[in-house]
Amino acid sequence: MCFDSDSLPPIPVRSGAAVSHDDLVLTSADGTEFAAFSARPDGPVEACVVVLPDVRGLYRFYEELALRFAERGFAAVAIDYFGRTAGVAKRGDDFEYMPHVQETTPEGVQADVAAAVAELRANGVASIFTVGFCFGGRNSWLAAASGHGLSGAVGFYGYPTERNGVLGPAERASELEAPILALQAGDDQNITKDLNDAFEAALTEAGIDHELVVYDGAPHSFFDRKQEQFADASEDAWRRTLSFIERLA
DSSP: OOSOTTOOOSSOOOTTOOEEEEEEEEEOTTSOEEEEEEEEESSOOSOEEEEEOOTTOSOHHHHHHHHHHHHTTOEEEEEOSOHHHHOSSOOOTTOOOHHHHTTOOHHHHHHHHHHHHHHHHTTTOOOEEEEEETHHHHHHHHHTTTTSOOSEEEEESOOOSOBTTBOOTTTTGGGOOSOEEEEEETTOSSSOHHHHHHHHHHHHHHTOOEEEEEETTOOTTOOSTTOGGGHHHHHHHHHHHHHHHHHHO
16 A cells, blocks of 8 residues: 555645535446545635545545645545445455455546546536546546546656556557646656656657656655655645646636
8 A cells, every 4th residue: 555544644734724524425427336535625716626545545644635635725525446346434444455456447437536526516616636646646647538627637656657458648648638747756666767758758749738757766655744754755746736736727
């Protein structure tokens, strides 16, 4: 898994921010019900974010991340991936997620993203972004090729190319319909420089507005309050994420 169960986003809480939050059950186009977590500022909203978690699905880290977005004026919905196989109930730290990950499909993930986008659009906000991590980073970029009408897609340490016979965002670059921000770990054991270079080359060739940043020495899942030695990388990645959303909203 990407983060420990007690990990938290490395983002300061804005005390006093007027924010509402709620546990949701959303329904995908195929009738699947899946869990989600909603956070929104009590004031005007100019942009919304669909948060795509890592391989473990929805848990506290991503609920807290949704709250951090809301504290900064963005409505957010963090989704779970496992409604088709694990139901909608909250799960404990001992949840064996990998068998459920193996049952996911790109089509199912994007159907669930579509339901979250529809939930956010129902509140009258047109500008919607995806922000994902690891498994969710890859699927965040793929969301930009899935007809959701996104304003942009952000991925942290996502796998950018073909994997297990499934085309990645690099191979599907010509289908991407939104700008891309990729925040990659320089010391990631699985996502190598060659893969990142291939992704950047594909985005450039396709004429996609993009930025790919590699944090030298940072490991996979560096964006974690417990990773104090990579606090500068986390701070920069968060700043870039907010600037990306603000620029394109």
